[in-house]
Amino acid sequence: MERKSEDYHHDHSDENRKKGPPPKIVKKFEIDSIQILDDKGKTHDGATVPAISDESLKQAYEQMKFLRLFDTKAVSLQRQGRMGAYSEFKGQEAIQVGIAMAMKKEDWLFPTYRDSAAIIARGVPPEYLLRYWSGDEEGQNFPEGVNVFPIAIPVASQIPHAVGGAWALKYKGEDAISLVTIGDGGTSKADFYEGMNLAGVFNLPVVCIIQNNQYAISLPREYQTHTATLAQKGLAFGIEAMQVDGNDLLGVYFVLSRAVEKARRGDGPTLIEAITYRLGHHTTATGDEPYRSEAEIERWKHRDPLERLRMFLEQKGIWSQSYESDVDQQVKQRMDEAVRNFESFPKPRPEDMFRYTYSQEPPKLKSQEESLLGRQPEAQAAG
Amino acid sequence: MNKDNMQMNMVQSINNALSIALERDRNVLLLGEDIGAAGGVFRVTAGLQERFGSERVVDTPLEEQGIIGTSIGMAALGLRPVPEIQFDGFSYVTLDQLINHAARLRLRTHGRLECPLVVRIPVGGGIKALEHHSDSPETFYAHVPGLKTVIPSGPYEAKGLLLASLSKDQRDPIVFLEPKRLYRGFKEEVPEGEFEIEIGKANVVQEGSDLSIISYGASIPLVRTSAQNFADRYSIEIVDIRTLSPLDEKTVLDSVRKTGRVLIFYEAPRTLGYGAEVAAIISEKALEYLKAPIVRVTGFDVPMPLAKSESYDIPDVNSISKGIEQVMNYVT
Numbered sequence: 053m054e055r056k057s058e059d060y061h062h063d064h065s066d067e068n069r070k071k072g073p074p075p076k077i078v079k080k081f082e083i084d085s086i087q088i089l090d091d092k093g094k095t096h097d098g099a100t101v102p103a104i105s106d107e108s109l110k111q112a113y114e115q116m117k118f119l120r121l122f123d124t125k126a127v128s129l130q131r132q133g134r135m136g137a138y139s140e141f142k143g144q145e146a147i148q149v150g151i152a153m154a155m156k157k158e159d160w161l162f163p164t165y166r167d168s169a170a171i172i173a174r175g176v177p178p179e180y181l182l183r184y185w186s187g188d189e190e191g192q193n194f195p196e197g198v199n200v201f202p203i204a205i206p207v208a209s210q211i212p213h214a215v216g217g218a219w220a221l222k223y224k225g226e227d228a229i230s231l232v233t234i235g236d237g238g239t240s241k242a243d244f245y246e247g248m249n250l251a252g253v254f255n256l257p258v259v260c261i262i263q264n265n266q267y268a269i270s271l272p273r274e275y276q277t278h279t280a281t282l283a284q285k286g287l288a289f290g291i292e293a294m295q296v297d298g299n300d301l302l303g304v305y306f307v308l309s310r311a312v313e314k315a316r317r318g319d320g321p322t323l324i325e326a327i328t329y330r331l332g333h334h335t336t337a338t339g340d341e342p343y344r345s346e347a348e349i350e351r352w353k354h355r356d357p358l359e360r361l362r363m364f365l366e367q368k369g370i371w372s373q374s375y376e377s378d379v380d381q382q383v384k385q386r387m388d389e390a391v392r393n394f395e396s397f398p399k400p401r402p403e404d405m406f407r408y409t410y411s412q413e414p415p416k417l418k419s420q421e422e423s424l425l426g427r428q429p430e431a432q433a434a435g
Numbered sequence: 436m437n438k439d440n441m442q443m444n445m446v447q448s449i450n451n452a453l454s455i456a457l458e459r460d461r462n463v464l465l466l467g468e469d470i471g472a473a474g475g476v477f478r479v480t481a482g483l484q485e486r487f488g489s490e491r492v493v494d495t496p497l498e499e500q501g502i503i504g505t506s507i508g509m510a511a512l513g514l515r516p517v518p519e520i521q522f523d524g525f526s527y528v529t530l531d532q533l534i535n536h537a538a539r540l541r542l543r544t545h546g547r548l549e550c551p552l553v554v555r556i557p558v559g560g561g562i563k564a565l566e567h568h569s570d571s572p573e574t575f576y577a578h579v580p581g582l583k584t585v586i587p588s589g590p591y592e593a594k595g596l597l598l599a600s601l602s603k604d605q606r607d608p609i610v611f612l613e614p615k616r617l618y619r620g621f622k623e624e625v626p627e628g629e630f631e632i633e634i635g636k637a638n639v640v641q642e643g644s645d646l647s648i649i650s651y652g653a654s655i656p657l658v659r660t661s662a663q664n665f666a667d668r669y670s671i672e673i674v675d676i677r678t679l680s681p682l683d684e685k686t687v688l689d690s691v692r693k694t695g696r697v698l699i700f701y702e703a704p705r706t707l708g709y710g711a712e713v714a715a716i717i718s719e720k721a722l723e724y725l726k727a728p729i730v731r732v733t734g735f736d737v738p739m740p741l742a743k744s745e746s747y748d749i750p751d752v753n754s755i756s757k758g759i760e761q762v763m764n765y766v767t
Contacts, residue, residue: 160512193545201511202543206535212501213536216508216516223464223490223514230508242528246501253496408542409581411549411606414635414681 083283085295088302091355093363095302102306104153106370112153112301113365116145116358118383119169122178123332125387126168126185130336134395135186139165140332143299146357147233147263147326149173150304154312155231160199160221162214162232166263166330167203170233174200178386179393188400189408199228207268208238211247211260218251218258218315229257229315231308237268239282245289248323252289257315260323261308263298265330270343286323298326299357302364329355440624445617448590448625449479449555452597453517455629457487460515463601466493466502467519467555476521477557477618503529503554507537510552510608515601523558524567530575537608538581553600553609558586559653559702560749561616563742570739571703573652576610577679577712583634584679586612588655591625593617595632596677602631609634614653621656635678637686643672646763647690648755649713650700651676658700661755669763679709687713688721695726696765698758702749705733727765732758 069075088099095101104112123142129135141148144166152173155161161174168181175198184191184203192202201217204210214232221228238244239262251258262282266273279285286293292314296307304326311322329352333341365371406421407413413421443451456463465480471494474481484492495502499520506516520526533554540550560569576584585600587593593613600609632638640655641662646669650658655675662671674690676682691697697717699710710731717729732754740748 162508189543189545192543193547202540202548206531209504209532209535212504212532213508213511215501216505216510217512218508219505220509220512220514223509242500243504243532246496246498247504249496249498250501250505404545405542408546409539410583410681411541416681416684 081284081287083281083293083295085297086303086307087297087300088306089300089360089364091360093360093367095364100306102302102309104302104305106368108153109361109365109368110370112149113358113361114379114382115149115173116301116361117379118386119145119149119172120358121383121387122168122172122390125391126182127332127336129182129391135182137335137337138185139168139335140330141166141169143331143352143356144263144265144328145169146301146361147261147298147304147328150301150308151231151233151261153305154308156228157197158199158226158228159312160201160214160217160228160230162201162204162210162217162230164204164207164210164233164235164238166235167233171200171203174198176200177393178390179397182390182394183397186394188397189404190397190400208234208241208243210234211238211243212250214258214260215247215251215256218256219254222257227316229259229312231259231261231312233261233263235268236262236264236266236273236276236282237271238262239285240276248286248289248291248321251321252291255318255320257318258321259308259311259315260321262323262325263328264325265328267330267334267344269334269338270341272343281325283323283325289323291321291323293323293325295325295327298328299355299360301357301361328357331356437624437626439628440626442622443590443625444619444622445587445590445593445613446477446479446619448594449597449613450481450483451625451627452594453480454483454486455598456517456601457483457491459629460601460603462513463515463517464491464493464509465517465519466495466506468495468497468502468521470494470519475519477615479613479618480519499525500528500532503532504536506552506554507532507540507550510537510550511540511548515551515553517553517555517601519555521557522564522568523556523570523572526556526572529554533576533582533608533610534579538579541607542581549606550608551606553597553611555611555613557615557618558612559614559616560739560745561653563745566741569745571701571734573612573679573703574707574709576612577709579680581608582680583607583609584612585609585634585677586614586652586679587617587677588614588652588675589617589621590623592632592638592675592677594625595630596634598629599631599634605634612652616653617656620653632677635681635683637683638675638677639686639690640673640675641671643670643694645669645671645694646696646698646759647672647674647694648698648700649674649676649687649690651679651709652701654701657752657755661752661759664752664756665759669759671759676709682712682716684716684720687716691717691721692724695724696762697725697729698732698755698762699729700732700750700755700758702734704736705731706736708733727762730758730762
C-alpha cells in the first residue's frame with residue numbers, strides 16, 4: 053500500500069557533474085526545518101522557545117480542544133443530514149490556531165476549505181461556519197471587523213487574492229499583512245506559481261503557509277511533485293522559505309510570527325511548509341480511503357498536535373486532570389451553543405441570490421425574481 | 436466643432452479616459468504586461484506610467500491568471516484595479532478567476548465584499564495579427580452572472596463607457612472589450628473632459644422604420660455604411676447594444692416592435708453567439724410584431740483563421756447587404 057518515495061527524489065546532479073567540466077557555482081540553497089516540541093512534548097535542547105504566557109498557552113490548548121470537537125460535531129451533523137458536505141481538518145489544529153496567534157486583528161486571512169479552524173480562531177463565531185457548510189451564503193457574511201476572505205473551494209485560487217490583498221494594504225499604507233494557506237496539492241497549480249511570483253517581484257506583505265497533510269484527496273505527496281520539499285518552491289520566486297513541524301504549535305507560532313512581522317516591516321513575503329497529516333476524511337462526501345493504510349494513520353495519531361501540546365503543558369506544570377475535565381465541559385458548552393445558534397437561523401430567502409449578484413439588480417433579474425416568487429410569470433415580465 | 440472637443444481615435448480616447456480616472460481617483464491603478472515603459476502593445480497606455488508613476492501603472496510579469504486573481508484581491512480590499520490582458524486569445528486562462536471569484540464575491544459574502552475591477556481586453560480580428568490574437572470571446576463573458584460586459588463601437592463611446600465603468604457608484608466587475616480594429620480605425624469628436632455613458636443602456640445610433648439592425652463593437656461602423664448604401668430604399672434603425680450584459684432588452688424590443696424586421700450582425704462565431712440570445716428574447720416578447728424571420732449575419736463556426744484567410748471569416752458590408760435583402764424580401 054505505501055509507496056517508496058526514494059525513487060522520486062533521486063538527485064542526478066552529482067553524477068552529471070563528474071562527467072563535465074568543473075562548474076562555477078552561481079548560487080546554493082538550503083531549506084531549514086524547524087521543530088521546537090518533539091513528539092513527546094519536550095522542547096529541544098537549545099531551541100528558542102517563543103515567549104508565550106502560560107495563560108496564552110492554555111487558551112491555545114482550549115481553542116484546539118474546541119476545534120477538535122467542532123470538527124467531530126460537524127461530521128456528525130452532516131451524517132445526520134443537518135448539514136451539507138464538510139471538509140475535515142482534524143490533525144491540523146496546531147497550524148490553524150498558530151495562524152490566528154501570529155496575526156493581528158487588522159491582518160487578512162485567505163483560507164481554503166480545510167481551514168474552518170483558522171477561521172474560527174480568527175474570531176468568526178463557529179455557527180457561521182456551520183451555516184456556510186449547510187449551504188447558506190449568509191454564513192460567509194462574517195462579522196464586521198473580522199478580516200477573513202471567503203473560503204476558496206477551487207484549489208490555489210486564493211493565492212493571487214491574498215497577494216492582491218497584500219498589494220492593496222501596502223498601496224494604502226496600512227499596517228496590515230495578508231496570510232494565505234494552501235495544501236500540498238495546491239502547490240502544483242498555476243495560481244500558486246503566478247501569485248507567489250508576483251509576491252516576490254513586488255516584495256508584498258504576504259505569508260503563505262502550505263499545510264502539507266501528505267495527500268491531495270488520494271494522491272500522496274511524493275506523486276504531487278518531484279521536489280524533495282514543497283518549501284523549496286519558494287526559492288523559485290526568490291522568497292525566503294522553510295519547513296516546520298505542523299503538529300508543533302510552538303514551532304508553527306515561532307516561524308509564522310517571525311514571517312508575519314517581517315512582512316509588516318516591509319521586508320517581503322515568506323513561504324512556509326508545515327508538515328502535518330489529515331486524520332479525518334478529505335470531506336464527508338469522499339468515504340473510503342483505499343489509498344492509505346490504517347497503520348500509517350495510527351503512526352500519525354502518535355504525533356497528534358493536541359496531545360503534544362498537552363504533554364508540554366503537563367511538563368510545565370500547568371495541566372492537570374481536573375483542568376482537562378473543566379476544559380472538556382467548557383468546549384462542550386461552547387459547541388452546544390454554536391449548534392443551537394446554527395439551528396435557530398432562518399432558511400435562506402429566495403430573493404437574496406438575485407439581490408447580491410449585482411450591486412443594483414438589473415431588470416432581467418428583477419423579472420426572474422418575480423417569477424420565482426410567483427408574482428409574475430417570466431414570459432410576461434416586462435423587457 | 437465644439438471647442439472642448441478633440442478629434443481622437445480610440446487609442447487616444449481610451450488613453451484619455453484612463454488618465455482622467457487615474458487623476459480623479461487615487462485608488463485606480465493599471466496593471467498588465469508591457470503597459471508601462473512600453474505604453475502597451477497598442478500604445479493605449481502610452482505616457483501614463485511616466486505621468487502617474489510605476490506604482491500606479493504597473494508592468495507585471497507574464498501571467499494573465501495571476502494578474503486577474505491579484506486584481507480581485509486588490510478590488511476586494513478597496514482598490515480599483517484596471518488589469519489589461521494583452522490579447523483576446525490569452526484571456527481564456529482568466530475565466531477561472533473571473534467566473535469562480537470576481538463574478539460571485541458579492542453573492543458569496545452577501546455583500547460584505549465586492550469586486551469593482553475593470554478588465555480591459557483588445558478583441559476581434561481585422562488587423563492581420565498572429566494566431567490567437569484575433570478572437571471574439573464576448574459571449575463567454577456575457578454568459579457569466581455577476582459580470583458586466585461592455586464593448587464600445589468607437590472613440591466617443593469608448594471614453595464614455597470606460598469612465599462610467601470606473602465611476603464611484605459602479606461596484607461590479609466589468610469586462611471591457613476593445614475591438615482592436617477600431618483602435619486606429621477612425622477619428623471622431625470626443626469631449627476632452629469627463630463624461631459618462633450609462634452602463635446597461637443600448638444606443639439607437641440611427642432611427643428608422645423598416646428594419647432593425649442590432650449589432651455592437653467593430654461591427655457598428657460597417658452597419659452604418661450598409662444603412663447608407665440602402666438609404667434610398669429602406670429606413671434602417673441601428674441599435675448598438677454597448678453593454679452585452681446586462682442587456683438593455685427594452686431598447687431592443689422597442690425597436691423591433693416599431694420595425695418588425697430584424698438583422699443581427701457581429702463577427703463572433705454564430706452558434707450560441709450573442710444573436711441567439713437577442714433572437715430568443717425577441718421571439719419570447721415580440722414575436723407578434725415580426726414580419727419576417729430574424730436573420731443573423733455572423734462569423735462562421737470555425738476557429739479564427741490566420742491572417743490571409745481572416746477576411747473570409749469576418750463578415751463585411753457585402754454580407755450585411757445580403758442579409759438586408761433576405762430579411763426585406765421575405766414574403767409569407
